[in-house]
Amino acid sequence: MSPQTLRETVLKAAVDYIADHGPDGLSFRQVAQAAGVSHQAPYHHFTDRKGIFEAISIEGYELFNSAMLGALAGNPDDPTTALLEAYVGFALDHRGHFRVMFRPDLCMISDNPELQRVADASFDVLVDLVRDVLGPKASISDIRARATAMWALAHGLATLLIDGPLENKIGRIGSRRALIRAVAGQSGMATPKKRKR
Amino acid sequence: MSPQTLRETVLKAAVDYIADHGPDGLSFRQVAQAAGVSHQAPYHHFTDRKGIFEAISIEGYELFNSAMLGALAGNPDDPTTALLEAYVGFALDHRGHFRVMFRPDLCMISDNPELQRVADASFDVLVDLVRDVLGPKASISDIRARATAMWALAHGLATLLIDGPLENKIGRIGSRRALIRAVAGQSGMATPKKRKR
DNA sequence: CGCCCACGTTGACACTGTCAAGAGTTGGTC
DNA sequence: GACCAACTCTTGACAGTGTCAACGTGGGCG
Numbered sequence: 001m002s003p004q005t006l007r008e009t010v011l012k013a014a015v016d017y018i019a020d021h022g023p024d025g026l027s028f029r030q031v032a033q034a035a036g037v038s039h040q041a042p043y044h045h046f047t048d049r050k051g052i053f054e055a056i057s058i059e060g061y062e063l064f065n066s067a068m069l070g071a072l073a074g075n076p077d078d079p080t081t082a083l084l085e086a087y088v089g090f091a092l093d094h095r096g097h098f099r100v101m102f103r104p105d106l107c108m109i110s111d112n113p114e115l116q117r118v119a120d121a122s123f124d125v126l127v128d129l130v131r132d133v134l135g136p137k138a139s140i141s142d143i144r145a146r147a148t149a150m151w152a153l154a155h156g157l158a159t160l161l162i163d164g165p166l167e168n169k170i171g172r173i174g175s176r177r178a179l180i181r182a183v184a185g186q187s188g189m190a191t192p193k194k195r196k197r
Numbered sequence: 198m199s200p201q202t203l204r205e206t207v208l209k210a211a212v213d214y215i216a217d218h219g220p221d222g223l224s225f226r227q228v229a230q231a232a233g234v235s236h237q238a239p240y241h242h243f244t245d246r247k248g249i250f251e252a253i254s255i256e257g258y259e260l261f262n263s264a265m266l267g268a269l270a271g272n273p274d275d276p277t278t279a280l281l282e283a284y285v286g287f288a289l290d291h292r293g294h295f296r297v298m299f300r301p302d303l304c305m306i307s308d309n310p311e312l313q314r315v316a317d318a319s320f321d322v323l324v325d326l327v328r329d330v331l332g333p334k335a336s337i338s339d340i341r342a343r344a345t346a347m348w349a350l351a352h353g354l355a356t357l358l359i360d361g362p363l364e365n366k367i368g369r370i371g372s373r374r375a376l377i378r379a380v381a382g383q384s385g386m387a388t389p390k391k392r393k394r
Numbered sequence: 395c396g397c398c399c400a401c402g403t404t405g406a407c408a409c410t411g412t413c414a415a416g417a418g419t420t421g422g423t424c
Numbered sequence: 425g426a427c428c429a430a431c432t433c434t435t436g437a438c439a440g441t442g443t444c445a446a447c448g449t450g451g452g453c454g
Contacts, residue, residue: 006401022302024221028442040443041402049442104361105219119362145379148363149350152380156353157345164301165316166345182342183349188385203432225411235434237412242432246411396454403448410441417434424427 007045009035011059014052015096023053023099023106053100053107054115060097061118064090068125079129081184084154088180091158098162102155126151146189153187204242206232208256211249212293220250220296220303250297250304251312257294258315261287265322276326278381281351285377288355295359299352323348343386350384 013031028049029039046052071086072079091098100106101119109119130147131138138146157180160166184190210228225246226236243249268283269276288295297303298316306316327344328335335343354377357363381387 022300024302027440029440038403039441040404043443044401102356102360102362103219105221109362123362141379142383145376146383148354148357148376149380149383151363152353152357153346153350153384154353155357156349156351159299159356160345160349160352163299165299165306165320166348179342179345182338183346186339186343186346186386187350189383224409226409236410237435238433240412240433398451398453400451401449403446405444405446407444408442411439413436413438415434415436418432420429420431422428422430424425 006035006037006041007055010042010045010052011055015056015059017096018056018099019094019096023103026052028052050107053103054112056097056100057107057109058112058115058118060094060101061115061122063094063097064101065118065122065125068122072125072129078190079133080150081181081190083126083129083150084157084184085177085180087154088158088161088176091162092176095162098158102159149187150189153183153189157183203232203234203238204252207239207242207249208252212253212256212291214293215253215296216291216293220300223249225249247304250300251309253294253297254304254306255309255312255315257291257298258312258319260291260294261298262315262319262322265319269322269326275387276330277347278378278387280323280326280347281354281381282374282377284351285355285358285373288359289373292359295355299356346384347386350380350386354380 010031013034014026017026017031026049028042031052032039032042035041042052046055067090068083068086071082071089075082107115109115127143127147130143130150134143134146157166181190207228210231211223214223214228223246225239228249229236229239232238239249243252264287265280265283268279268286272279304312306312324340324344327340327347331340331343354363378387
């Protein structure tokens with residue numbers, strides 16, 4: 001095995017477990033056993049149990065950032081909806097990562113400089129988008145409020161979809177894409193740049 | 198001690214702990230010890246560790262529902278903002294409950310009929326509000342999309358505030374009330390009934 | 395060669411949730 | 425009063441957990 005392999009194996013096993021069962025039942029010893037290695041071996045790659053969550057979180061933010069940037073590049077006409085789709089899509093496709101990224105009890109972002117960096121980067125994507133959408137004459141407080149509203153809408157939709165209650169209540173609104181577009185439309189924030197050019 | 202007291206003591210200790218440290222580190226034995234009782238005593242009031250979370254969740258939904266209904270009654274002119282304020286306010290004022298209510302890995306709503314009932318009730322409050330705001334001519338799919346958007350916005354704002362990243366990034370936008378109003382304004386959903394009557 | 399260091403091992407510790415069995419009190423019924 | 429049953433709580437045990445400590449082991453380098 002190459003030197004990185006055990007680390008990657010543990011990480012992958014942990015992400016898969018979290019995607020299915022949530023982060024709380026994750027057992028350090030269990031992932032070690034799943035990797036076919038003694039219960040202490042992972043300690044040479046992660047300082048703590050928390051260290052695993054930090055690594056997953058960093059990996060998650062990197063995937064997250066590239067997903068958002070890719071979506072914005074792919075749909076410049078309606079960046080708000082594009083971002084919403086990318087946010088929710090990432091959460092659903094990478095539950096294992098997403099479930100960890102916003103859980104300060106599992107890993108405190110400020111504890112790890114690398115994690116802080118990638119988390120800041122993803123926030124910059126959002127603010128840049130809002131600044132672009134609202135135009136140069138927008139006040140700082142408007143930009144803040146709009147960014148907060150977009151973030152909250154995307155984050156709420158993602159967590160409600162992942163944690164389940166939404167589908168049970170609302171019922172299926174067709175495809176994921178259709179749901180997101182309908183919500184974006186009802187929120188009043190979609191297509192702010194050009195209307196049906 | 199009256200027969201209910203240990204149950205209430207354990208519940209209160211658990212909620213307080215969760216509000217401060219999150220639900221995952223909560224220890225059955227620890228709350229028993231905090232209540233000054235043997236490690237097995239709580240088993241006569243809760244079937245499981247999960248049973249504690251179910252009880253907290255039920256209590257939470259009851260508080261939640263009355264908070265939302267009270268807010269709607271108190272501000273009939275702008276029910277959307279009122280609901281948003283009540284939702285976020287409840288999350289911040291009852292973190293211990295809120296952190297448990299939307300965590301299916303801790304307690305599955307469908308496992309407990311009583312829990313299912315109070316959770317359904319809180320969802321009905323939201324749908325009734327949306328139906329009222331959009332008027333009788335609104336289609337079912339519009340109602341669904343609007344309810345989803347409102348729920349997502351409120352839920353996202355609440356979880357982002359509780360889990361911390363928002364304040365670090367956005368900075369303080371004055372009071373909680375001002376933040377919520379600004380966000381509601383930036384989403385297109387506020388004051389849909391009458392504009393500055 | 396000798397040495398170090400990264401990697402992995404075994405062993406131990408306190409702590410956890412939970413099963414099992416027993417003790418004490420309470421209330422009701424003969 | 426005597427008995428029984430239910431309820432509440434206790435003690436004891438078990439496997440499983442995260443983590444500290446000490447112990448191999450093998451490859452690269454002086």
